Amino acid sequence: MDPSSSRSAEGDSAAHARPAYQPAWTHGREHAVTTALTGEHPDPATDEVGRVRPLRVVRGADEPDLVAAERAAFAFLAALGVELDTESLSATPARMARAYAELFTPRPFDLTTFPNDAGYDELIIARSIPVHSVCEHHLLPFIGVAHVGYLPGDRILGLSKLARVVELFARRPQVQERLTQQIADWLRENVAPRGVGVVVEAEHLCMTVRGVRATNTSTVTSALHGQLRNDASSRAEFFSIVAPSRATS
Numbered sequence: 001m002d003p004s005s006s007r008s009a010e011g012d013s014a015a016h017a018r019p020a021y022q023p024a025w026t027h028g029r030e031h032a033v034t035t036a037l038t039g040e041h042p043d044p045a046t047d048e049v050g051r052v053r054p055l056r057v058v059r060g061a062d063e064p065d066l067v068a069a070e071r072a073a074f075a076f077l078a079a080l081g082v083e084l085d086t087e088s089l090s091a092t093p094a095r096m097a098r099a100y101a102e103l104f105t106p107r108p109f110d111l112t113t114f115p116n117d118a119g120y121d122e123l124i125i126a127r128s129i130p131v132h133s134v135c136e137h138h139l140l141p142f143i144g145v146a147h148v149g150y151l152p153g154d155r156i157l158g159l160s161k162l163a164r165v166v167e168l169f170a171r172r173p174q175v176q177e178r179l180t181q182q183i184a185d186w187l188r189e190n191v192a193p194r195g196v197g198v199v200v201e202a203e204h205l206c207m208t209v210r211g212v213r214a215t216n217t218s219t220v221t222s223a224l225h226g227q228l229r230n231d232a233s234s235r236a237e238f239f240s241i242v243a244p245s246r247a248t249s
């Protein structure tokens, strides 16, 4: 029953014979996270009569191996001297495995876009979208908010989808700079707006509970594309709308 016993039974040569560990969130994941058409037409936005067909943003094919993760969590905690043979701790390795699996798994969603019939050409911004991610260097959470804006082109996006795009890239081991860039790149590629702006403000537990122990330190990152990057007044307008959450805190 001891989950760590399998390791000693297998020995080092068996460990070497195993295929290389290939977690689901390795950097190829962006390619595994596909925007699959729900129909068979090549145009992702509309069908032959112009109706909107949503894109289903799906997870990669690799499901987490919770049994192996629990076994590894048991060995990890035991190696750190955590006594696991009490009633309250006996299920901790399994809970830990499920918790990290959840943190590394974005929920699938339909990317619904609509024709920009009204020709709306001003900024659309969702402010203070929650960000729950995990730093890839320490596997400790970083938590904060994202402000995501775009200047629409021919299509506009369901507003709730901006939060789902943030989650798509937050739910994996991450660094904040890459997270910010990936959100902006994804919107540019999938919505084809005239401009995209993303600002992420987050507190990293690896900075506040260990290491330098810099409490109340937030890290701010931004990524801009198109008109929000190149046009000074658009850029200034974006930051003036996004800034109050920092200025008033």
Ligand SMILES: [Zn+2]
Residues within 6 Å of the ligand: 135, 136, 137, 138, 139, 140, 204, 206, 207
């Ligand atoms: Zn860290």
